Amino acid sequence: MNFPQPPNRTNHNAIYGPISDLFAAVKERKVLVEDENMPAGLDSGSNDCVGNEDTCRWSFCEEDSALSRGRSCKSVSASVLLRKLRWSTLGLQFDWSKRNYNVSLPHNKIPDELCQLAKKLAAPAMPMGEEFQPEAAIVNYFASGDTLGGHLDDMEADWSKPIVSMSLGCKAIFLLGGKSREDPPLAMFLRSGDVVLMAGEARECFHGVPRIFTDKENAETTTLELHFCDENDILEYIRTSRINVNIRQVF
Ligand SMILES: O=C(O)CCC(=O)C(=O)O
Numbered sequence: 001m002n003f004p005q006p007p008n009r010t011n012h013n014a015i016y017g018p019i020s021d022l023f024a025a026v027k028e029r030k031v032l033v034e035d036e037n038m039p040a041g042l043d044s045g046s047n048d049c050v051g052n053e054d055t056c057r058w059s060f061c062e063e064d065s066a067l068s069r070g071r072s073c074k075s076v077s078a079s080v081l082l083r084k085l086r087w088s089t090l091g092l093q094f095d096w097s098k099r100n101y102n103v104s105l106p107h108n109k110i111p112d113e114l115c116q117l118a119k120k121l122a123a124p125a126m127p128m129g130e131e132f133q134p135e136a137a138i139v140n141y142f143a144s145g146d147t148l149g150g151h152l153d154d155m156e157a158d159w160s161k162p163i164v165s166m167s168l169g170c171k172a173i174f175l176l177g178g179k180s181r182e183d184p185p186l187a188m189f190l191r192s193g194d195v196v197l198m199a200g201e202a203r204e205c206f207h208g209v210p211r212i213f214t215d216k217e218n219a220e221t222t223t224l225e226l227h228f229c230d231e232n233d234i235l236e237y238i239r240t241s242r243i244n245v246n247i248r249q250v251f
């Protein structure tokens with residue numbers, strides 16, 4: 001739940017600037033509202049201010065307060081923002097427009113527990129005597145109907161290091177192709193808790209996610225749901241979403 005937290009960037013940054021505490025805002029049924037009177041560059045003084053560095057114009061507020069500001073005020077509910085969350089980047093920030101890592105962007109280290117887990121999982125696929133260094137991760141959030149097109153992850157310097165890719169939530173079909181786009185892919189299910197090591201030959205192969213299953217019969221989310229049985233909003237999200245965390249050594 002802390003993965004989309006600034007300085008980690010998400011697909012929402014381009015429109016709203018950094019957004020803090022999205023999951024908490026969903027629980028509290030908050031609404032993100034644009035303050036049109038706020039001149040660019042001035043801080044609103046509110047702790048909930050989430051605008052970007054230049055224009056601190058968007059902040060979470062209570063639903064009632066958003067309604068009272070009238071129709072002219074632009075707003076979007078936290079639950080819609082969560083539904084439209086598509087990716088967040090951890091550690092070294094991946095720049096999607098340039099398709100490379102922008103080391104000059106502010107960033108935190110990969111969270112320690114995730115780092116330790118990735119090191120353990122990567123160990124069988126590492127060159128003899130070397131330890132995996134988790135430097136960046138991309139978190140993909142899939143809702144019903146979302147897909148990930150066939151691609152290669154080729155912006156990391158050393159392909160002898162694996163990518164550790166973990167799946168949570170709804171079951172998906174994962175296609176692992178060959179080194180050319182034309183090679184016929186192998187299809188497999190990825191279920192909650194599954195880990196893929198993109199290593200060896202597979203590190204150089206096209207892959208993608210053409211389908212996630214959000215229906216009750218096929219999603220297979222029961223085990224994950226047990227961890228969140230008291231949190232209704234989160235439960236609803238888990239039942240209808242897939243989260244993929246893939247961790248990379250960049251250099
Ligand atoms: O969602 C997945 O299982 C794969 C994600 C992936 O390939 C990527 O982010 O590069």
Ligand SMILES: [Fe+2]
Nearest residue numbers: 151152153207
């Ligand atoms: Fe990938």
